[in-house]
Amino acid sequence: MRLEQQPVYVLHLRAYRETSLLLECLSRDRGRLGVVARGVRGARARVSRAQLEPFQALRCDLLLRGELATLLAAEGDGPVRRLAGTAGLAGLYLNELTVRFTRRQDPHPALFAAYARTLGRLAAGEAPDWTLRRFERDLLQATGYALRLDSTAEGAPLEPEGWYVYQVERGPVRCPPEHAYALRGVDLAALAADREPAPAARLPLRAMMREVIRHHLGGEPRTWQWLARLPRR
Structure with missing residues (x-):
């Protein structure tokens, strides 16, 4: 199932393989999702690692297969929020x-x-x-x-x-x-x-x-x- 422009917040992230991240996200329409963000720690990443920090409102394109989704694209959905x-x-x-x-x-x-x-x-x-x-x-x-x-x-x-x-x-x-x-x-x-x-x-x-x-x-x-x-x- 492909989800396009899904409102999402990243709750948690950790390194996954050499250049990827495994995210725990809260989405508006599908609830909590485990999301694989492939290649985001590499030099040619289409989605930057900085975009995927917790507390940022995102719009994401996701491919949902089984228990995990794959991140296809992500963009900010409002001003960058820093909580310190x-x-x-x-x-x-x-x-x-x-x-x-x-x-x-x-x-x-x-x-x-x-x-x-x-x-x-x-x-x-x-x-x-x-x-x-x-x-x-x-x-x-x-x-x-x-x-x-x-x-x-x-x-x-x-x-x-x-x-x-x-x-x-x-x-x-x-x-x-x-x-x-x-x-x-x-x-x-x-x-x-x-x-x-x-x-x-x-x-x-x-x-x-x-x-x-x-x-x-x-x-x-x-x-x-x-x-x-x-x-x-």
């Missing part, structure tokens, strides 16, 4: 989550859109902690693990000033305010509505998301140790 420092670390986290929560050739157009939005927010200098919470929420929604943020585990409406702890298999459950991971109903509602919560909710929301992600992955993403360097704003 904390934004770069956050971008690596996006890439790891995207790889680990998806299967190859399983389309997730909503995840592709969320990934693109999040890269734009990081490039614009938005606070990385809230930006990552938004992406985690959207990734869970797109891959079938949506958070329950509109009612308690028993189905009752959340009380704005009530205190809750999030149980992965159930949802929000009432708890005392001194609980280490306690969140107010208004904070959970803010996450659902894409409204930035109060600063005091940032760490509990981070802890909640980590518990959910750890549960679904059966372990911790490797990039969590890097994310400890991100500023808390």
Whole structure:
């Protein structure tokens, strides 16, 4: 199958044979793809190695055969984006989550859109902690693990000033305010509505998301140790 002008982001790359690269990509219409980019490290490459860096929006022509695709052509799809420092670390986290929560050739157009939005927010200098919470929420929604943020585990409406702890298999459950991971109903509602919560909710929301992600992955993403360097704003 030939895919022409397919919107793509490179998630990961490594050397393959003498002059080629093996890419892990997120495509809009075909989901995650393994892509062989032949000859891109050679002197006569039709596609330059620099074009295939992570975080760049690309339009690619691909030949899909079996599990792997072959890169036929690639061109930039917008301005060159460089993520450095904390934004770069956050971008690596996006890439790891995207790889680990998806299967190859399983389309997730909503995840592709969320990934693109999040890269734009990081490039614009938005606070990385809230930006990552938004992406985690959207990734869970797109891959079938949506958070329950509109009612308690028993189905009752959340009380704005009530205190809750999030149980992965159930949802929000009432708890005392001194609980280490306690969140107010208004904070959970803010996450659902894409409204930035109060600063005091940032760490509990981070802890909640980590518990959910750890549960679904059966372990911790490797990039969590890097994310400890991100500023808390």
